Amino acid sequence: MNNPQLNKHGELQHLLSTEGLPAPILRSILDTAASFMSVTEGRDIKKIPLLHGKSIFNIFFESSTRTRTTFEIAAKRLSADVVNLNIGSSSASKGETLLDTVDNLCAMHADMFVVRHSQSGAAHLIAKHVAPEIHVINAGDGRHAHPTQALLDMFTIRHYKKEFHNLRVAIVGDILHSRVARSQIHALTTLGVPEVRVIAPKTLLPSGADKLGVQVYHDMTQGLRDVDVVMMLRLQNERMQGAVLPSAQEYFKYYGLTREKLVLAKTDAIVMHPGPMNRGVEIDSSVADGTQSVILPQVTFGIAVRMAVMSTLAGVG
Amino acid sequence: MNIQIKNGHLIDPKNQIDGLRDLFITAGKVVAVGSAPEDFVAQQVIDATGLVVAPGLIDLAARLREPGYEYRATLESEMDAAVAGGITTLACPPDTDPPLDEPGLVEMLKHRARELNKARVRPVGALTRGLKGVELTEMAELADAGCIAFSQADATLTDTRVLMRAMQYAATFGFSVWLRPQDSFLTRDGVAHDGEVATRLGLPAIPVCAETIALSTMLQLAHETGVRLHICRISSAGGVAQVRTAKQQGLALTCDVSANHVHLSEMDIGFFDANCHLVPPLRSQRDRDALHSGLLDGSIDAICSDHTPVDDDAKQLPFAEAEAGATGLELLLPLTLKWARQSHRALSDGLAKITLQPALILGLDAGHLSVGAAADVCVFDPEVYWKVESAALKSQGKNTPFIGMELQGRVHFTFVGGQLVYQFKGC
Numbered sequence: 001m002n003n004p005q006l007n008k009h010g011e012l013q014h015l016l017s018t019e020g021l022p023a024p025i026l027r028s029i030l031d032t033a034a035s036f037m038s039v040t041e042g043r044d045i046k047k048i049p050l051l052h053g054k055s056i057f058n059i060f061f062e063s064s065t066r067t068r069t070t071f072e073i074a075a076k077r078l079s080a081d082v083v084n085l086n087i088g089s090s091s092a093s094k095g096e097t098l099l100d101t102v103d104n105l106c107a108m109h110a111d112m113f114v115v116r117h118s119q120s121g122a123a124h125l126i127a128k129h130v131a132p133e134i135h136v137i138n139a140g141d142g143r144h145a146h147p148t149q150a151l152l153d154m155f156t157i158r159h160y161k162k163e164f165h166n167l168r169v170a171i172v173g174d175i176l177h178s179r180v181a182r183s184q185i186h187a188l189t190t191l192g193v194p195e196v197r198v199i200a201p202k203t204l205l206p207s208g209a210d211k212l213g214v215q216v217y218h219d220m221t222q223g224l225r226d227v228d229v230v231m232m233l234r235l236q237n238e239r240m241q242g243a244v245l246p247s248a249q250e251y252f253k254y255y256g257l258t259r260e261k262l263v264l265a266k267t268d269a270i271v272m273h274p275g276p277m278n279r280g281v282e283i284d285s286s287v288a289d290g291t292q293s294v295i296l297p298q299v300t301f302g303i304a305v306r307m308a309v310m311s312t313l314a315g316v317g
Numbered sequence: 318m319n320i321q322i323k324n325g326h327l328i329d330p331k332n333q334i335d336g337l338r339d340l341f342i343t344a345g346k347v348v349a350v351g352s353a354p355e356d357f358v359a360q361q362v363i364d365a366t367g368l369v370v371a372p373g374l375i376d377l378a379a380r381l382r383e384p385g386y387e388y389r390a391t392l393e394s395e396m397d398a399a400v401a402g403g404i405t406t407l408a409c410p411p412d413t414d415p416p417l418d419e420p421g422l423v424e425m426l427k428h429r430a431r432e433l434n435k436a437r438v439r440p441v442g443a444l445t446r447g448l449k450g451v452e453l454t455e456m457a458e459l460a461d462a463g464c465i466a467f468s469q470a471d472a473t474l475t476d477t478r479v480l481m482r483a484m485q486y487a488a489t490f491g492f493s494v495w496l497r498p499q500d501s502f503l504t505r506d507g508v509a510h511d512g513e514v515a516t517r518l519g520l521p522a523i524p525v526c527a528e529t530i531a532l533s534t535m536l537q538l539a540h541e542t543g544v545r546l547h548i549c550r551i552s553s554a555g556g557v558a559q560v561r562t563a564k565q566q567g568l569a570l571t572c573d574v575s576a577n578h579v580h581l582s583e584m585d586i587g588f589f590d591a592n593c594h595l596v597p598p599l600r601s602q603r604d605r606d607a608l609h610s611g612l613l614d615g616s617i618d619a620i621c622s623d624h625t626p627v628d629d630d631a632k633q634l635p636f637a638e639a640e641a642g643a644t645g646l647e648l649l650l651p652l653t654l655k656w657a658r659q660s661h662r663a664l665s666d667g668l669a670k671i672t673l674q675p676a677l678i679l680g681l682d683a684g685h686l687s688v689g690a691a692a693d694v695c696v697f698d699p700e701v702y703w704k705v706e707s708a709a710l711k712s713q714g715k716n717t718p719f720i721g722m723e724l725q726g727r728v729h730f731t732f733v734g735g736q737l738v739y740q741f742k743g744c
Contacts, residue, residue, distance in 0.1 A: 004588055019517065097630070097633070097634070098634065098635070099633055117635065119634075119635035119636070119637050119638055120518055120519040120520050120589070120635065120636060120637065121518065121520075121588075121589030121635045121636040121637075122635040124588050124589045125589065125591075125633070125634070125635055129633075141519075141635075142519055142520075142635070142637070143519030143520070143521075144518055144519035144520075145519070179519055182517070182519055206515070206516035206522070207511045207512065207515075207516060207522065207524070208512060208513050208516050209516065211513050211516065212516065212517070
């Protein structure tokens with residue numbers, strides 16, 4: 001099976017998922033992002049003309065503030081022209097199909113698409129459809145993948161922990177419905193993290209989660225023991241009642257990250273969260289705002305990582 | 318009209334014929350096998366040298382999309398596809414729009430099909446009005462109009478009391494009830510087998526117990542009511558095991574599997590190939606192996622095409638939004654031959670799964686070439702390879718997971734009632 005993300009020379013053609021991407025490509029994106037960090041940090045003029053004259057279309061079929069904004073900033077720092085489309089409020093509601101929307105934007109000479117969609121596989125479908133000179137970045141498709149989030153998480157881990165090969169990482173929360181978790185797992189295992197744990201009640205785990213190369217825990221006090229990195233996941237509001245979980249309160253009691261639970265991890269463990277956080281549901285404020293939290297640096301790194309992805313795809317990294 | 322099909326390798330599973338025999342047809346019926354009857358003068362001679370002469374195929378599940386979905390397929394296009402696939406009789410499920418729940422609709426469909434003069438259409442009537450699972454249909458009237466069985470198609474029947482009553486009523490008249498086991502609560506918005514691939518791709522999943530739980534309900538109710546039960550499109554190892562046990566215990570039970578599921582598994586979804594969005598979902602490789610064993614030991618009686626034409630637009634969508642189904646009429650024969658080859662079975666064993674066995678399930682005296690039988694005949698080249706290409710398919714449905722694959726076995730001639738209704742252009 002051809003990897004739809006790579007061209008015939010093995011270079012990144014689209015970024016659709018962290019699954020199946022060779023470690024050298026992941027590392028190269030992280031290195032490029034690091035170079036962008038040093039270029040942009042502390043400078044008055046943050047723009048670099050790498051993507052000057054390129055048109056990047058942010059097409060979001062599902063609402064998002066943070067991800068769309070960081071993509072927009074990243075593209076603008078690379079001097080690209082950016083167009084933001086919230087399709088949820090336009091074409092799709094008029095009955096236009098996904099690929100018709102894409103065709104129309106191609107006719108406007110788009111060079112790159114940043115796509116978010118509520119259905120798993122939407123970015124793959126677009127990537128298969130567009131002309132070979134157009135690049136697609138998956139900004140989140142259903143429950144499947146959110147590769148730039150995972151890459152910025154890897155950047156954050158490398159920033160604080162330097163290496164991957166000696167780490168124990170725990171991902172906590174709604175693994176079943178999480179595109180972030182899937183992308184994190186593939187990125188972590190590809191980069192050589194020897195022990196990746198997932199911690200969740202059985203109703204929030206996909207069947208055969210262990211086949212993804214992770215160790216499964218249901219008890220947070222066991223799962224957090226001696227980990228170097230704690231990656232919390234957002235619990236969607238609609239999961240908090242009904243037949244998946246009985247209540248937000250009970251969830252917080254058993255799976256929320258509190259100071260008491262965090263002491264089980266290594267003393268220098270870092271705490272991450274892809275945002276937006278539900279304080280008092282999956283994470284206690286004292287931890288979110290505490291000394292071990294790297295949640296805000298994640299956002300900053302996110303811009304550099306997205307710049308790195310865009311420039312890599314454009315072949316100008 | 319006298320027809321002689323000569324020099325062919327005749328395979329008739331019912332009569333256990335498997336060798337070089339000529340076939341003689343007069344007035345739409347088989348009049349002799351082997352040597353010509355006295356005074357027989359052939360008006361048409363078909364040279365079947367190097368070809369297999371077999372009973373016309375019988376497909377237990379082919380959606381013709383009429384009435385209601387003519388933009389996806391028409392009776393004309395699908396009947397052309399059927400005979401091009403060597404199929405001479407097909408059962409069509411009742412999930413048309415409106416569903417086949419009134420005698421008038423059934424008569425209209427049969428009339429339209431008869432006018433086209435291609436394959437014989439045997440409608441399966443709706444078990445409940447509008448397939449809604451609440452009120453029984455007029456089964457006896459529907460049977461008089463031509464329905465050969467009663468089914469819910471893919472609509473689930475959650476009310477077990479209604480299901481029991483429907484079975485009791487059908488059993489009163491000796492009608493058989495065809496059901497596809499699927500618990501609607503466990504299925505809900507699922508689109509793929511609850512396994513490795515759905516986990517990896519983040520696709521809403523359907524667990525195997527959605528099939529096995531529904532199946533145990535059906536088997537128990539069939540036992541209670543004494544109805545003749547036919548299980549459609551079994552997909553899992555657990556399901557096959559239940560059917561096997563129920564048959565061993567003497568339940569009047571038959572079972573079919575779709576040709577897609579005989580050869581594919583969840584792995585074939587690859588990177589979200591919407592052609593592999595099927596109902597039931599493609600399951601694990603272990604389940605597929607169990608389907609093979611079920612076919613071998615007779616737990617599964619028949620292979621069907623589960624032909625479901627879907628237009629391209631409905632497939633050009635993200636996996637879960639893409640409409641489920643695949644075209645299949647023209648692939649039933651090669652896919653069945655492929656199973657027989659892979660299982661080291663004689664061609665005749667493969668053909669039985671798509672001729673004699675489905676005829677028995679339908680309760681028809683068909684699927685064989687005995688003297689006196691209707692001359693429904695399929696003449697095919699069992700060796701030749703051909704590539705499945707959308708444009709070359711006669712069906713209006715161009716989507717199948719087998720697009721681009723090479724399959725072995727191609728129909729050259731199809732006769733229905735002694736009339737040549739299809740001839741392969743390349744021969």
